[in-house]
Amino acid sequence: MSKKPEQITIGEELHICPDCGYEDGFHTSYVRQAKEQCKIILICPSCHARFDPDWVVCV
Numbered sequence: 001m002s003k004k005p006e007q008i009t010i011g012e013e014l015h016i017c018p019d020c021g022y023e024d025g026f027h028t029s030y031v032r033q034a035k036e037q038c039k040i041i042l043i044c045p046s047c048h049a050r051f052d053p054d055w056v057v058c059v
């Protein structure tokens with residue numbers, strides 16, 4: 001889990017893992033960056049590659 005999530009951009013849609021080709025979308029996880037701010041990390045359910053679409057949520 002020390003590997004930095006790979007940056008990913010979303011075109012028309014995003015449901016295929018660029019690493020392994022899994023086609024059914026991603027799990028999501030949340031990494032707290034500040035007291036009321038988390039970053040969303042996408043995780044491939046098949047190969048467990050982690051991707052960072054640069055989404056931030058206030059929670």
Ligand SMILES: [Zn+2]
Pocket residue numbers: 017018019020021022044045046047048049
């Ligand atoms: Zn994958």
